[in-house]
Amino acid sequence: MTVSDPVVEEVVATISRSATEIRQGLIGRRGTVDGENPSGETQAEADVWADELLGDRLASIDGVGQYASEERPDVVDCGDDPATSDAYAVAVDPLDGSSNLKSNNAMGTIFGVYDAALPARGETLVAAGYVLYGPITTLVIATDETVAEYELSGGERRLVERDVTVPEEPVVYGFGGRVPDWPDDFRAYAREIERELKLRYGGALIGDVNQVLTYGGTFGYPALESRPAGKLRLQFEGNPIGYVVEQAGGRSSDGERSLLAVEPDELHDRSPLHVGNDELIDRLEAALA
Structure with missing residues (x-):
């Protein structure tokens, strides 16, 4: 499945290609740095590294006007203002659950593509998703058309399920x-x-x-x-x-x-x-x- 909007598709493709690199890059980056994120939490070395990697790549996409991260205090202007143009804003949690690095448990990357300047209501999202670094690296991407799941390997993504829905019987x-x-x-x-x-x-x-x-x-x-x-x-x-x-x-x-x-x-x-x-x-x- 390909996302219909070319800018959103490039954002998703960039995160997909980066996921394998991020996962491999966790090795040797399990310690903390001498600093805190804007929420006052101790940063893992991997938090800072993943943010820099994704920030550089996503900010360079034509049509992305703002990049924001849980690891940075302010929005990064990287193109046209989403408030006055067709550009999108991308907000990212580069490494959700990084406290699990020490115990080597699951973590992920979360992202949202907003059709508005940040901070913005969730109703302005045009796409959102996450990468899960579990036994298998997977990507879940939601648009106004569907929610799809992929397996990621070697920078490529393989469609697993085209129309993910919450099962009716909760478990x-x-x-x-x-x-x-x-x-x-x-x-x-x-x-x-x-x-x-x-x-x-x-x-x-x-x-x-x-x-x-x-x-x-x-x-x-x-x-x-x-x-x-x-x-x-x-x-x-x-x-x-x-x-x-x-x-x-x-x-x-x-x-x-x-x-x-x-x-x-x-x-x-x-x-x-x-x-x-x-x-x-x-x-x-x-x-x-």
């Missing part, structure tokens, strides 16, 4: 944050879900969301007592993941509304994140109302 769940830090209303909802579904939680957003797309169910990183705005970044994680799941027939929510309807104030705004089967997200919003 798995995963919830982030420390349980004592969960608000009471979310804790009550979580206790219900625990009695119905199987726990699958790996500490990397991409791996946990991919479980939901594969088996059906729900993943959530809720608002916490100590962090009411949640942990995950709207532009780099919430919007792209929400877009993928919604295009696959599921729902996304910040606890009240679709993640794609949330109005951002700042590039690095955080948001609670919940995705999954419609019925489970409906129950979540009812529990938190």
Whole structure:
């Protein structure tokens, strides 16, 4: 399957070609650097390296006017302003779950292509997706036409499934944050879900969301007592993941509304994140109302 928009296709192709290189480049880059990202988190050496690699390549694409990364404080202007032209803005989490490097567990790359200047609502996305560095390196890409999954090898991508949808019968769940830090209303909802579904939680957003797309169910990183705005970044994680799941027939929510309807104030705004089967997200919003 080829994405119909040539600029979006070049973004996807660039990320696909870079994925094998990123995965191989993780070797020898498992340590941390003497610095923090804009969210105050310690950066892995691999975070910085993957951001520089993707930033250089994506910013050079004709039709990409802005590049933004979870690892950089500001938007990088790299062409025409998306607010006044046909150029797109690309937002990337270069290495989601990089804390898993030490234990050699799954991680990924998340990206969103916005038809608007950043920060932007998720409703302005024209494509979004992620690479999962699991036992097999895979790419999931969502457009307004479909959600497709590919296997990546040697810089090439092979179509595995053309029309990915969230299975109707939910099987798995995963919830982030420390349980004592969960608000009471979310804790009550979580206790219900625990009695119905199987726990699958790996500490990397991409791996946990991919479980939901594969088996059906729900993943959530809720608002916490100590962090009411949640942990995950709207532009780099919430919007792209929400877009993928919604295009696959599921729902996304910040606890009240679709993640794609949330109005951002700042590039690095955080948001609670919940995705999954419609019925489970409906129950979540009812529990938190």
